[in-house]
Amino acid sequence: MTLQPIDPVSDSRVEHRNSSLNGHNYHYLYGEPAGGQYKATVFLIHGWPDCGSAGWRYQIPLLLEMGFRVVVPDMMGYGGTDAPEVPPNDISLYSYKQAADDIAELAKVIGAQHIILGGHDWGGMIVYRTAQWHPELITHVFVVCTPYSPPSKEYISSEDLVSKVLPQFGYQLHLASGDVEKHVNDEQSIRQFFRAMFGGRTPSGEVAFDPNKGILFDKLPHVGESKIMNGKILEHYVREYSRHGIHGPVNWYRTRKVxxxxxxxxxxxxxxxxxxLFIQANNDSVLTPEMSKGMEKFIPNLIRGEVEATHWALTQVPDKVNAIVANWLGKQNLGNRSSL
Incomplete structure (x- = not known):
């Protein structure tokens, strides 16, 4: 099913809304199927460095066509949502628990007694934890790329995680360090940052993002166009990030302890x-296929899908992701319950 992606700036299929959730303003896209009747409500939760509505731009039309009400928030620190500075604010504002509570509050605002959650990247961990913090609210979950990580009694610092288990998470230490805010701080550097993150290369073919190291600032000014992040959508991302800067988004990498x-x-x-439903991107260099082994132990009703794509599967192979999601949702016996 090929559908025209949502224009995150102006699209008749969705509305831009704002609501105060637990003391903070959230911006979100809100859409209902033609005629206003919907079988269930789907929340789509983005990760880093996406902006909520734009990251899911290819999936929103599918869900509307299938008869779902769709809600896509910009998470804390992103786009039109508040981006509290840390300090003086507490880093817990960027925690999974805060995100889960804010999602539950947004469900109340729109009158949804139950919701389906979709997540990508950090959004995947958020929806897993939201299902655990608010089990009475969540009926189904689908996640792209992000394997499930259960709560652990033992604390493993980000430094130990990188040095002993997942070296490809080294970029997380860089993002948390404070260096990125110093170098990515105006429209042009933000533009180059997105080109780098979404696969752009220098004229000599070099990358400016290394999972083990982070952002390579010496390469950043020379990165050219990305195949999947360019033109109008790139400029939208640049404008959205220019609202508050990159501090809010990288705060998500400072929350491991909390x-x-x-x-x-x-x-x-x-x-x-x-x-x-868990959809593995087989060419994801950070959230690798090996990381999802054993999920069945904790998720007895797990269905797996896979796509040949990098971490940016949502926009790189949207038709394949959409086909898997549509097939799974179509088997869930969701009736026409417009109160949900």
């Missing part, structure tokens, strides 16, 4: 019993 602290209340809720 997330672990919150997780201690979930140690007896490691299993997610609801139907869950």
């Amino acid at each position: 997330n672990w602290e919150h997780d201690q209340a979930l140690l007896d809720k490691k299993k997610i019993e609801i139907p869950l």
Whole structure:
């Protein structure tokens, strides 16, 4: 099914809305199927460095066509949503628990008693934890790229994680260090940052982002066009990031300790019993296929799908991702329940 992606600036299929959630303003896209009747409500949660509505631009039309109400928030620190500075604010504002509580509050605002959650990148971890913090709210979950990581009694620092287990997470240490805010701080550097993150290369074929090291500032000014992040959509990302700068988005990489602290209340809720679809991007250099081994132990109703794509599967192979999501949702016996 080939559908025209949502224009995140102006599109008749969706509305731009703002709501105060637990004391902070959130911007989100809101859409209903033609006629206003919908079988269920789907929230789509983005990760880094996407902006909510734009990151899911190819999936929103599919879900509307299938008869779902769709809600796509910019998460804390992104786009039109508040981006509290840390300090003086507490880093917990960027935690999974805060995100889960804000999602639950947004469901109340729009009158949804139950929701389906879709997540990508950080959004994947957010939807897993939202299903654990608010199990009465979530009926189904689908995640692209992000493997499930259960709550752990033992704390492993980001430094130990990188040095002992996942060296390809080295970029997370760089993003948390404060260096990125110093170098990516105006429209042009933000533009080059996005070209680098989405696969652009220098004239000599070099990359400016290395998963093990982070952003390569010496290469950044020379990065050319990205095949999947260019033109109008690139300029949209640049404008959105220029609102608050990059500080809010990189704060998500400073939350490992606070997330672990919150997780201690979930140690007896490691299993997610609801139907869950996980789509692996086989060429993801960070969230590699090996990382998803054993998910069935914690997710008994797990269905797997896979696509030949990098981490940017949502926009790189949208038809393939959409086909897997549509097939799975079509088997979930979701009726026409416009109160959900």
